[in-house]
Amino acid sequence: MKFENFRVLSPLIHLLVSLCVHWVAEEMTVSVLVDVTTGALCPGEQTCPEAIYLTGMQQTVVGIFKMVMLPILGQLADEYGRKPMLLITISTTIFPFALLAWSQTRGFVYAYYVLRTISYIISQGSIFLISVSYAADVIEGSKRAAAFGFITGLFSASHVVGNVLARFLPEGCIFYVSIFLLISSTIYMKIFLGETVTAAPRTDQNRSCPSMILRLLRQRWVSMKDTVTVVSHSNILKRISYVSFFYELGMSGISSVLLYYLKSVFGFTKNQNSQVLMVVGIGAIFSQVLVLPLINPLVGEKGVLCIGLIGALAYALLYGLAWASWVPYLSAAFGVVYILVKPSTYAIISKATISTDQGKAQGFVAGVQSVASLLSPIAMSPLTSLFLSSNAPFDCKGFSLICASISVMISLIHACLLNQSEECKSPQSPSSDNIEEPLLS
Numbered sequence: 001m002k003f004e005n006f007r008v009l010s011p012l013i014h015l016l017v018s019l020c021v022h023w024v025a026e027e028m029t030v031s032v033l034v035d036v037t038t039g040a041l042c043p044g045e046q047t048c049p050e051a052i053y054l055t056g057m058q059q060t061v062v063g064i065f066k067m068v069m070l071p072i073l074g075q076l077a078d079e080y081g082r083k084p085m086l087l088i089t090i091s092t093t094i095f096p097f098a099l100l101a102w103s104q105t106r107g108f109v110y111a112y113y114v115l116r117t118i119s120y121i122i123s124q125g126s127i128f129l130i131s132v133s134y135a136a137d138v139i140e141g142s143k144r145a146a147a148f149g150f151i152t153g154l155f156s157a158s159h160v161v162g163n164v165l166a167r168f169l170p171e172g173c174i175f176y177v178s179i180f181l182l183i184s185s186t187i188y189m190k191i192f193l194g195e196t197v198t199a200a201p202r203t204d205q206n207r208s209c210p211s212m213i214l215r216l217l218r219q220r221w222v223s224m225k226d227t228v229t230v231v232s233h234s235n236i237l238k239r240i241s242y243v244s245f246f247y248e249l250g251m252s253g254i255s256s257v258l259l260y261y262l263k264s265v266f267g268f269t270k271n272q273n274s275q276v277l278m279v280v281g282i283g284a285i286f287s288q289v290l291v292l293p294l295i296n297p298l299v300g301e302k303g304v305l306c307i308g309l310i311g312a313l314a315y316a317l318l319y320g321l322a323w324a325s326w327v328p329y330l331s332a333a334f335g336v337v338y339i340l341v342k343p344s345t346y347a348i349i350s351k352a353t354i355s356t357d358q359g360k361a362q363g364f365v366a367g368v369q370s371v372a373s374l375l376s377p378i379a380m381s382p383l384t385s386l387f388l389s390s391n392a393p394f395d396c397k398g399f400s401l402i403c404a405s406i407s408v409m410i411s412l413i414h415a416c417l418l419n420q421s422e423e424c425k426s427p428q429s430p431s432s433d434n435i436e437e438p439l440l441s
Helices: 003-027 030-041 049-080 082-091 094-102 106-123 126-138 141-168 171-192 209-232 235-266 270-320 327-333 341-351 355-388 399-416
Strands: none
Touching: 003 082, 003 126, 003 141, 003 171, 030 049, 030 106, 030 141, 030 171, 030 235, 030 270, 049 082, 049 106, 049 126, 049 235, 049 355, 082 106, 082 126, 082 171, 094 106, 094 171, 106 126, 126 141, 126 341, 126 355, 141 171, 141 270, 141 341, 235 270, 235 341, 235 355, 235 399, 270 327, 270 341, 270 399, 341 355, 355 399
16 A cells, blocks of 8 residues: 555545544444343343334334435535535434433433434435545545545444444443544534535525425425436446445345344343454455555456455355354454445446536435335344244244345346446436536535
8 A cells, every 4th residue: 555545535634534533433332222222121131122123113214214315415415515414414413322321211212212213314324425425526536436445444443443442431431422522523523624515606595485495395306306317317327226225225134133133142242242343343444445445446346346245245144144153253254345335336426427416326326225224124123033032933043134145145246237338427407507506616
């Protein structure tokens, strides 16, 4: 790795610092949440079906609203700037964790699920898509894959740091530290992050409130139609949408039940959950920051994507077939490989889209992913609860994870059919010219 490769990140330094602190704060709560929710909802029990169903219901509700929210946030980021959208999205996480810092009784845990669901609707996925659009504004096309790899690598590094903090901090302090870091990241971004988009002049200051609402709805409708037009005229974006849908369908289903599965089958606690997540995070840092910039020029974004999906398939199958307590650690090691799926996906979308449509295209694909995350818990939550119970039709506690691997395999097939020879193009919609004209500063 040459030092010059790191200079690509210089325009992104304030963005990366803010995101790093935010992701550390979020990740340090993940492993302890399983114990907190299980202890509040099913005290004294090793398995908690209520927590599994609530998590699945939360993911379903989030998926429903994200189908609309993510494309809209992508459009708003193109029109009104990346910075205000980022500030809104990263600040929503503060409130649900504040509830658990106050109390961890059953009532507060239910309230946490409600506020966290709202937070996920606004922030889950949108932070990445707006950050990727920000990076596309300031990084030239040939270096975007490396830049996106650094962003996702930083995400993994933040996970490692968060899990180290969760491993060694007292459980009672974790939420307080998390809230402090979340507030700090928001303040830092507000002060130091520059804007890359110049908002179009506003002409509706003197309009009445009803007319402003009608105009806003019309803008959103036309903008959504333009987004569909951008995607429908690109075979690359259509194919990568299929890849993203089936990948997210399988992997989001696994992530929604994995820690509960490990707690029920192998008796994993907060510390062991943190260790598993650290294995994934440490390997992901290495692969995204060091390996991705080296192999991408050799095999291209499509090759990296296929390699990542093969790793995801092995990851899912090993968890589903885990026969001993050490197997989850082996499975987690494939995080070194499957973590390459996201940066390669971002790079493919970015290369297939002109700069003024980055938010729209990334938002559309993120919306497709949210549909998948909506559907996966509908099957995964009851299926996991069934095979973890004594009423399972046959003895295979990880059967739901094996089913999720089938979806990953379909995603791999679509990735193999991807054709990147098409040049990026942006069909002009006559209705969009006078409504939204985001300008790059």
